[in-house]
Amino acid sequence: MADKSSDLVQGTLDMLILKTLALEPMHGWGVAVRIEQISRGVFRVNAGSLFVALQRLQRGGLIKSDWKATENNRRAKYYTLTEQGRKRLNSETREWGRQVAAIARILETS
Amino acid sequence: MSVLRRIADGLRSLFRKERVDRELDEELRGFLQMAVEEKLKQGMSRKDALRAVRLERGSLDVAKEEVRSAGWESYVETVGRDLHFALRQWKKNPGFALSAVVVLALGMGVSLTIFGFVDAALLQPLPYVDPGRLMSVNESNAESPRWPLSYPDYLDWQRLNKSFRSLDIYNGSGYLLQTPSGATPVQGERVSGGFFQTLGVRPMLGRDFSLDEDRPGGPNVAILSYGAWLHYFGARRDAVGLTVNLDNAAYTIIGVLPRTFSFARAGDAEFWVPINTLSPHEQMRTFYNFWGIGRLHDGVTAREALAEMTAISKQLQMQFPTSDRSESASVVPLSEVILGDVRPILLTLLGGAGLLLLIASVNVTSLVLVRSENRRREIAVRGALGASPSRLVRQFATEGLLLAAFGSLSGVIFADWLTKILWRLVPKDMAADMPFLGGVGWNTHTCAFAITVALMAAVLFTAAPILRLISQQEGDGLADGDRSSANQLWQRLGARMVAVELAVAVVLLTGAGLLGQSLYRLLDVPLGFDADHLATVEVEVPATGAEKNQHTVALYREILRRVASLPGVESAGISSMVPVQCNCPVDWITFPGRPFHGEHNTVDERHVSADYLTTLKATLVRGRFFTDAEGGSKPEVVVINQALAKKYFPGEDPIGQRIADFEGGRPSEREIVGVVADVREGPLDSDIWPAEYFSINETQDSYFSLTVRTRQDAGAMLPLLVSTLHEIDPGLGALHEMTMNQQIEDTQTALLHHFSAWLVGGFAAMALILGVVGLYGVVAYSVSRRTREIGVRMALGAERSGVVFLILRQAGKMVTLGVVVGLLASLGVSRLMASLLFGVNSYDPLTFVAVAVILAAVALAACYIPARRAARVDPMVALHYE
Numbered sequence: 007m008a009d010k011s012s013d014l015v016q017g018t019l020d021m022l023i024l025k026t027l028a029l030e031p032m033h034g035w036g037v038a039v040r041i042e043q044i045s046r047g048v049f050r051v052n053a054g055s056l057f058v059a060l061q062r063l064q065r066g067g068l069i070k071s072d073w074k075a076t077e078n079n080r081r082a083k084y085y086t087l088t089e090q091g092r093k094r095l096n097s098e099t100r101e102w103g104r105q106v107a108a109i110a111r112i113l114e115t116s
Numbered sequence: 117m118s119v120l121r122r123i124a125d126g127l128r129s130l131f132r133k134e135r136v137d138r139e140l141d142e143e144l145r146g147f148l149q150m151a152v153e154e155k156l157k158q159g160m161s162r163k164d165a166l167r168a169v170r171l172e173r174g175s176l177d178v179a180k181e182e183v184r185s186a187g188w189e190s191y192v193e194t195v196g197r198d199l200h201f202a203l204r205q206w207k208k209n210p211g212f213a214l215s216a217v218v219v220l221a222l223g224m225g226v227s228l229t230i231f232g233f234v235d236a237a238l239l240q241p242l243p244y245v246d247p248g249r250l251m252s253v254n255e256s257n258a259e260s261p262r263w264p265l266s267y268p269d270y271l272d273w274q275r276l277n278k279s280f281r282s283l284d285i286y287n288g289s290g291y292l293l294q295t296p297s298g299a300t301p302v303q304g305e306r307v308s309g310g311f312f313q314t315l316g317v318r319p320m321l322g323r324d325f326s327l328d329e330d331r332p333g334g335p336n337v338a339i340l341s342y343g344a345w346l347h348y349f350g351a352r353r354d355a356v357g358l359t360v361n362l363d364n365a366a367y368t369i370i371g372v373l374p375r376t377f378s379f380a381r382a383g384d385a386e387f388w389v390p391i392n393t394l395s396p397h398e399q400m401r402t403f404y405n406f407w408g409i410g411r412l413h414d415g416v417t418a419r420e421a422l423a424e425m426t427a428i429s430k431q432l433q434m435q436f437p438t439s440d441r442s443e444s445a446s447v448v449p450l451s452e453v454i455l456g457d458v459r460p461i462l463l464t465l466l467g468g469a470g471l472l473l474l475i476a477s478v479n480v481t482s483l484v485l486v487r488s489e490n491r492r493r494e495i496a497v498r499g500a501l502g503a504s505p506s507r508l509v510r511q512f513a514t515e516g517l518l519l520a521a522f523g524s525l526s527g528v529i530f531a532d533w534l535t536k537i538l539w540r541l542v543p544k545d546m547a548a549d550m551p552f553l554g555g556v557g558w559n560t561h562t563c564a565f566a567i568t569v570a571l572m573a574a575v576l577f578t579a580a581p582i583l584r585l586i587s588q589q590e591g592d593g594l595a596d597g598d599r600s601s602a603n604q605l606w607q608r609l610g611a612r613m614v615a616v617e618l619a620v621a622v623v624l625l626t627g628a629g630l631l632g633q634s635l636y637r638l639l640d641v642p643l644g645f646d647a648d649h650l651a652t653v654e655v656e657v658p659a660t661g662a663e664k665n666q667h668t669v670a671l672y673r674e675i676l677r678r679v680a681s682l683p684g685v686e687s688a689g690i691s692s693m694v695p696v697q698c699n700c701p702v703d704w705i706t707f708p709g710r711p712f713h714g715e716h717n718t719v720d721e722r723h724v725s726a727d728y729l730t731t732l733k734a735t736l737v738r739g740r741f742f743t744d745a746e747g748g749s750k751p752e753v754v755v756i757n758q759a760l761a762k763k764y765f766p767g768e769d770p771i772g773q774r775i776a777d778f779e780g781g782r783p784s785e786r787e788i789v790g791v792v793a794d795v796r797e798g799p800l801d802s803d804i805w806p807a808e809y810f811s812i813n814e815t816q817d818s819y820f821s822l823t824v825r826t827r828q829d830a831g832a833m834l835p836l837l838v839s840t841l842h843e844i845d846p847g848l849g850a851l852h853e854m855t856m857n858q859q860i861e862d863t864q865t866a867l868l869h870h871f872s873a874w875l876v877g878g879f880a881a882m883a884l885i886l887g888v889v890g891l892y893g894v895v896a897y898s899v900s901r902r903t904r905e906i907g908v909r910m911a912l913g914a915e916r917s918g919v920v921f922l923i924l925r926q927a928g929k930m931v932t933l934g935v936v937v938g939l940l941a942s943l944g945v946s947r948l949m950a951s952l953l954f955g956v957n958s959y960d961p962l963t964f965v966a967v968a969v970i971l972a973a974v975a976l977a978a979c980y981i982p983a984r985r986a987a988r989v990d991p992m993v994a995l996h997y998e
Contacts, residue, residue, distance in 0.1 A: 034147045035147045038147075051173075052179070053148065053174050053176075054179040056147075057144065065122040065126075080146060081142070081146070083146075
């Protein structure tokens with residue numbers, strides 16, 4: 007079970023990344039660790055999927071990036087949520103909540 | 117916004133590839149390092165940490181590739197790599213690429229050019245308002261489906277009809293324009309007042325004719341063509357209102373026609389004047405001189421209009437019974453009248469171009485297939501090394517598309533050039549009669565045609581090798597797969613393609629042969645006179661008013677006297693028209709003492725000087741030619757040709773008999789004094805009509821041709837003739853000076869035959885070359901595939917001649933099939949061409965046999981080269997081959 011990100015619903019990774027970056031600007035590894043921590047190890051993200059998603063989000067104008075020094079004095083690319091990204095996160099969170107509630111209702115009635 | 121960013125980002129990745137790569141590398145490396153550090157903190161050894169990270173997070177290179185291939189720019193990169201690869205393949209084998217591109221460009225260029233002409237002539241509407249409702253409205257009779265109107269008939273038709281919104285007439289005429297540098301003959305056109313309105317054309321400067329100007333006796337006014345405005349008035353805006361001197365009469369310029377205006381039936385007419393002065397002839401109901409056009413009322417069909425006009429014509433006949441019994445009306449779309457002659461020729465050419473395109477496509481496809489066959493091994497190796505089938509397909513698609521693109525582009529450039537060449541080949545006089553060809557060039561139709569052909573080529577060149585690739589079994593390419601079903605399939609396909617090419621070449625060769633023979637027969641038709649060493653020049657005498665009569669005859673005598681005394685001149689004559697031009701103008705004759713029922717005894721009417729027929733070296737069969745003194749004096753005399761004698765005086769001696777007509781509106785009778793052997797007055801491809809020759813002193817034409825028999829080269833005499841005419845009277849117009857042979861070669865008939873014979877001949881030559889090259893390619897390829905087999909055969913004792921025979925037999929099958937199919941197709945095609953042929957049967961066996969023999973000989977010669985190479989195969993080398 008090395009790559010648990012494949013279990014993610016298509017498009018969910020983008021939302022998780024946006025949510026993570028909503029807290030503070032972060033580099034790639036930080037995003038991966040945060041997702042793992044918050045999900046208590048349920049989602050583990052591999053490098054390929056993560057950076058493809060980051061590139062996609064950046065090209066979509068939802069996040070932007072800057073090279074900065076890390077706490078360990080290493081150079082890393084930090085990603086920041088843009089205003090557009092914040093709006094997208096809000097709308098997607100709302101939509102997600104609606105869908106989850108709907109699915110839950112269906113599962114309960116059966 | 118985000119789309120723009122995506123594009124900008126992708127472009128950055130493409131053009132600053134190294135930097136983007138470096139950044140990605142650094143970022144990923146940092147990511148993985150941080151992951152490793154995390155593991156190290158948990159107490160793992162470095163080695164375990166590295167392995168764990170690779171397992172959990174993936175390797176650096178894989179991640180990099182994933183990120184790279186996610187953006188759109190990666191697609192561009194792959195295409196770029198494919199293109200690069202394709203170009204490298206071409207460089208490795210330039211012969212293949214070059215021949216494929218050239219063959220495609222040839223086929224496409226020619227078909228595109230011809231299509232351009234067809235489009236301009238047949239697809240684009242005439243440049244008038246609502247041209248579909250314009251009709252050519254004329255009389256018709258038993259001899260001709262379209263006959264000009266007489267002026268009184270026109271007036272009655274106009275008054276009585278309800279089908280046409282407007283009905284107008286036109287009639288060509290020439291004038292002498294007085295310019296500061298002397299008299300210049302110019303082309304004019306007389307039209308009824310509503311002519312331009314009927315067409316829907318408005319003058320670009322000034323105004324159209326007024327009602328007043330259209331009435332008989334109206335003022336002399338003229339509308340200029342754009343060309344005349346440019347040429348004689350330097351495009352001055354104040355030209356309107358000025359006067360010009362035409363035939364010694366002042367005409368006020370009232371307007372200038374737009375640049376785009378043309379009317380095919382009027383040629384290059386520069387001065388357009390209203391028909392408000394009629395000669396005594398023109399006022400007669402039996403003087404048919406004007407062509408009509410009409411614009412139909414909305415909702416009226418051509419058929420309904422024809423029915424009405426026919427009824428009106430019949431009614432007029434009852435009222436004025438002098439006219440012809442068979443007389444009726446003709447209503448056909450104007451476009452048909454204008455395009456009538458060129459339609460079959462253009463369609464034939466289009467057919468030829470289509471065939472050529474077919475051959476070219478087949479040839480290039482065959483080349484592409486040969487090529488993919490030769491690369492079987494390479495493909496198999498690449499497949500075995502892990503190239504996915506979709507990757508290979510894409511590679512082939514790229515190569516095919518590149519080929520199609522290069523070929524089409526060259527084809528378009530070639531077409532552009534060819535159009536200009538062809539345009540220059542069309543003689544100027546002919547071009548004036550076909551103004552619609554001015555529209556040849558790039559427009560939506562031709563562009564759509566070019567794109568369609570290019571797309572078809574692209575599909576063909578990509579689909580053929582891809583289908584071949586799919587049909588190829590895996591592993592088959594690595595082992596030698598000579599006997600594989602796919603290979604056999606292809607060989608059979610190749611052979612069929614060559615058979616098709618040869619068949620097409622046969623069709624075109626047959627067409628070219630038949631047209632060539634027509635041309636030869638046409639130029640070899642008996643003329644009835646000696647056309648060599650004859651110089652001709654047309655002369656126009658300015659109208660001088662009252663003293664005209666005596667003056668004109670004196671002028672004829674003066675011209676003949678002066679010209680005949682020039683050094684190098686044997687004799688000179690004057691005629692109303694030079695021979696081999698037209699079975700017109702005609703005369704309707706009657707025979708005094710015989711019953712007459714109003715039938716038309718149509719004969720060509722020529723007014724000639726006494727020495728004219730002698731100058732032509734026409735043969736006198738009976739009687740004598742008239743003398744100069746006999747012209748215009750009583751009793752009037754006439755010379756007839758043999759055709760007239762045979763038709764109207766069978767078994768009688770025509771000498772001393774009399775024929776009558778209504779020359780000049782009054783009945784006149786002439787005595788036949790001589791019979792001349794038929795001189796060809798009409799076009800080369802028509803029958804000899806009966807003809808009468810009487811003295812020009814009688815009619816005193818002010819427009820005539822001077823024909824001079826020279827001792828040496830006739831062409832060298834022309835400038836001297838013109839200057840002599842101007843010495844006699846500077847006001848004389850001298851035009852169209854050329855030798856008789858030039859006159860004949862420049863006739864529409866000769867030009868059309870020349871043109872079509874050369875064009876189809878050109879097509880046939882190209883088709884033959886392409887077909888033979890295709891045949892050579894297939895046989896050479898087959899020989900190279902069978903090298904080992906041939907080696908084995910020879911090692912087992914086969915004779916060299918046996919090997920040659922083996923190869924030739926294979927080629928012979930293809931050639932025979934191609935020739936037989938081609939000959940059968942030619943039978944059909946030549947029947948369609950029958951209207952273009954002259955003096956040769958469309959089933960001419962000689963042509964068919966000759967074509968078959970030539971093609972078979974050339975084809976076998978093409979096969980002999982690879983067959984010889986096969987026979988020279990060294991068994992030892994062959995067995996080691998591959």
